[in-house]
Ligand SMILES: [Zn+2]
């Protein structure tokens with residue numbers, strides 16, 4: 224814990240008083256310093272542009288505390304959700320509104336100080352979305368886990384009547400089930416190894432559930448698709464175990480969207496990729512416009528995220544430990560204000 228001067232916003236900048244900051248798995252990777260690469264290697268975040276010390280926290284909801292002199296449309300007290308995936312604005316991705324895939328990212332909580340803090344300085348009011356009428360605690364996680372699920376469902380790009388398999392019924396998978404039901408007419412199949420989580424997914428609208436510890440998941444998918452396979456699979460686990468099964472679930476012309484960051488590597492049957500014309504692609508968070516869409520879905524009551532644990536700022540390490548130990552269902556948040 225460190226005491227810092229409260230920043231004074233200038234020009235387009237906005238100072239947000241943090242109500243809640245979601246505790247995300249990528250905060251764990253930052254905390255541990257990197258990701259598992261192929262063959263048990265370690266990919267350091269510092270080799271990818273992260274500089275320590277850093278205040279983490281990229282899922283931030285709060286209220287506007289102060290504004291720079293050029294800010295329009297926002298005033299003190301407005302309830303806001305922060306879009307954290309900020310780019311430098313000039314690369315090809317930024318030019319088409321995909322700042323989350325910027326070549327020189329400036330993400331809050333990863334490349335610049337984020338929301339594990341009482342206040343956070345936002346570089347421009349353009350990264351804020353008003354969320355009147357929504358609960359700040361549960362809305363915070365839309366900025367990363369919700370947005371990632373939304374973007375993955377869009378990238379999977381299924382048509383009415385298609386089958387979409389969602390691998391992993393954790394926070395992202397459960398959100399993806401709700402989004403898939405809200406914005407597609409696909410048959411949604413959830414696969415996980417935990418029956419309680421599968422039950423939860425069914426409650427949220429999943430049409431079928433497969434326990435992949437007791438059943439051969441790719442065979443089950445073939446069985447329910449007349450032997451053809453699924454048009455799309457979104458793998459929110461994406462580790463050495465799930466990835467081969469996910470590929471095997473695909474129908475000809477099928478698309479696998481890889482999202483999970485558990486790491487490892489995948490052996491591919493190279494002849495099958497052209498023969499079955501598969502598309503294998505990744506999805507990483509999402510663009511600003513997608514977050515605007517998600518907030519609209521939340522306001523319509525079509526999606527809800529579950530906050531199961533609340534921590535104070537000085538319990539940040541405890542929050543990360545619990546997340547690491549798999550003790551958090553849905554989302555944990557840090558609430559930095561002592562109120
Ligand atoms: Zn860029």
Ligand SMILES: [Zn+2]
Nearest residue numbers: 247249367368
């Ligand atoms: Zn995140």
